[in-house]
Amino acid sequence: MTTLLLKNGVVLLHDSSDHIVPTLADILVKDNLIAGIEREIDAPTGTEVIDCTNKVISPGFIDCHQHVWQTFNKGRHGDETLMEYMPTGNLTSSQYSREDIFWGQLGGCLTLLNAGTTTVVDHAHIHYFPEASQTAVSSTVSSGIRSVFCFTPTARVASLSPLVLEPNLIEPWVISSFSSLTDKAPFGPNGRVQLGLAFDGWFVPQEIATPLFDLALKAGIKVLTSHTVGSISTLGSAVPRTLQKWGLIDKFHILFSHATELSPEDLDTILKHGGRVVSTPSTELQMAHGRPICFDDRVRGNACLGGDCQSNGGISIPGEMKLGLQAERGLRNQKIIDKGLMVKTVHRTVEQAFNLGTVQGARAIGMGDKIGSIEVGKLADLVVFDADSPSMVCAAQNNPVDAVVLFSTPADVSAVVIDGQVRKLDGKLKNVKVTHDMRELSRRDVLEWKEIAKHLLKRREIYREKIDKVDFEEVKRVLLKAWYIDESKMTDEA
Ligand SMILES: [Zn+2]
Structure with a gap:
């Protein structure tokens, strides 16, 4: 069994009426499930600990x-x-x-x-x-x-x-x-x-x-x-x-x-x-x-x-x-x-x-009992925000829900846990382990983001060469006809 402890974060817990109650707590994850949410949890031996001091922990x-x-x-x-x-x-x-x-x-x-x-x-x-x-x-x-x-x-x-x-x-x-x-x-x-x-x-x-x-x-x-x-x-x-x-x-x-x-x-x-x-x-x-x-x-x-x-x-x-x-x-x-x-x-x-x-x-999607909020027994899908980043500081301390919705950017997402696995840590995506059937395409078993970005840029160029030749105005005309759209009803007059 793998264990993970998110220590000392402000956890956005939902009550039974869907109100959010920000609570200072530790979250213990065993395998892919949330096993405990308490003010102080002692880490069992071998536990990976993520220090969440000055962080907000949201449901994924x-x-x-x-x-x-x-x-x-x-x-x-x-x-x-x-x-x-x-x-x-x-x-x-x-x-x-x-x-x-x-x-x-x-x-x-x-x-x-x-x-x-x-x-x-x-x-x-x-x-x-x-x-x-x-x-x-x-x-x-x-x-x-x-x-x-x-x-x-x-x-x-x-x-x-x-x-x-x-x-x-x-x-x-x-x-x-x-x-x-x-x-x-x-x-x-x-x-x-x-x-x-x-x-x-x-x-x-x-x-x-x-x-x-x-x-x-x-x-x-x-x-x-x-x-x-x-x-x-x-x-x-x-x-x-x-x-x-x-x-x-x-x-x-x-x-x-x-x-x-x-x-x-x-x-x-x-x-x-x-x-x-x-x-x-x-x-x-x-x-x-x-x-x-x-x-x-x-x-x-x-x-x-x-x-x-x-x-x-x-x-x-x-x-x-x-x-x-x-x-x-x-x-x-x-x-x-x-x-x-x-x-x-x-x-x-x-x-x-x-x-x-x-x-x-x-x-x-019929998964209300498994994901969507942070509760013991639910799947461990968690997002950790920096609460002292330039965007979040003071907002996160005054109202962490406001901070997430109105102030946060993806750069403030410090860690992401999905199914108990840490996929982003310290603001960086972790390496990706490629499934066996895709290794002829990836040519590597494990990929880091910078390599993935290089491949994306290369594939984008090949793709752009193909679509740059297309007359999209002509494609649009044919499509409008195929969809029976009356062009006389299209206007920019507000
Ligand atoms: Zn869509």
């Missing part, structure tokens, strides 16, 4: 909607709407080789882990060839992050320039790939990476999609996720209605990513059946999905957070908490100001924002 963050593979696209979408990003970002997974998937996925997992995300729901629209998802899974296992890897029948591009889409979303080889993954899941030590299903193909006939869902149910898959954006018809009402029509809505923990601009009836359908909505403020605000819904009274308790496109900067859950909270406050304040009145009290709380990325994320 849970990112319920992310496209992890997108590392090479980071920094390319800052001025794009959703319909501009679709060709330049989403569809470019078509250009990824197996090697690109390995490095891109590893870079993506470590980007999130470095910022304190300990669990990610990965909507992995990367399945272009039979080995694609297995490669991404093995890369995820290597990184050390906890993941619900959602296998995604991917809308595949036969050619980007000119844009030609493959006619069939669910070919027999796609089902075979999924079947082979269900045979092997869960993956990694303690089954840290489990299999989920992501699906956006609600336009295909039911009989074509049924084998996929039957396989998922037979394999005991719990998490099903889908993009659900009311402002785009094929991604809006169609999702809850089709799930209901196909008899699937009560059979999974369903994550409706975005759930923006839905009719009251569609939102009711989701909530009546215990569905969860995932807000991703970074992309929703920029890319015009509509107002992030996570602080709406109607979805209280059923909402959680995601970073969505890490290529667009959604890499930190505290960052999404802050952005979502302040956007919601700003929108509500403006309504009062527009009436010529003054705002009396602040809208929503920092604690609510914190809970969206911790306890509520855990419950959304």
Whole structure:
């Protein structure tokens, strides 16, 4: 048995009403579980001790909607709407080789882990060839992050320039790939990476999609996720209605990513059946999905957070908490100001924002009894923040929850523990042990971050050479047509 002791930190404990009670304590971890939380715990012989004096210990963050593979696209979408990003970002997974998937996925997992995300729901629209998802899974296992890897029948591009889409979303080889993954899941030590299903193909006939869902149910898959954006018809009402029509809505923990601009009836359908909505403020605000819904009274308790496109900067859950909270406050304040009145009290709380990325994320994926808060018997997924860094000093002592949500950056994350394993220490990522099946690609058993960064830069160049030749304006025109989008309804007149 391995033991780990986090000594003398301010621990963010949740009480039975989800209020956070900062408590000075030691945390004892035995193997992958939290074994004790007390003011003073004596370290058994052989224990690894992390001194957490002047540190805040938070539950690990849970990112319920992310496209992890997108590392090479980071920094390319800052001025794009959703319909501009679709060709330049989403569809470019078509250009990824197996090697690109390995490095891109590893870079993506470590980007999130470095910022304190300990669990990610990965909507992995990367399945272009039979080995694609297995490669991404093995890369995820290597990184050390906890993941619900959602296998995604991917809308595949036969050619980007000119844009030609493959006619069939669910070919027999796609089902075979999924079947082979269900045979092997869960993956990694303690089954840290489990299999989920992501699906956006609600336009295909039911009989074509049924084998996929039957396989998922037979394999005991719990998490099903889908993009659900009311402002785009094929991604809006169609999702809850089709799930209901196909008899699937009560059979999974369903994550409706975005759930923006839905009719009251569609939102009711989701909530009546215990569905969860995932807000991703970074992309929703920029890319015009509509107002992030996570602080709406109607979805209280059923909402959680995601970073969505890490290529667009959604890499930190505290960052999404802050952005979502302040956007919601700003929108509500403006309504009062527009009436010529003054705002009396602040809208929503920092604690609510914190809970969206911790306890509520855990419950959304059916793991509320295992992760999301720091309790004896739960899995040891912990994030340690420096409380005396330039950003955090005084904020962390006055109000550690405010400090995490409003003041922290990934640079203030001093240590990350996932499943009892230390993955970041003293502000630096620990070395990554590569799974056996990926060593022909990594060419090393153990990788340090600097080497990984070198490989990412090399792969990015090869990838850029391919996509720099693409006329993305032309791709966009074809895509708008394929999605039946009426361009006369697109405007910049506010
Ligand atoms: Zn997404």
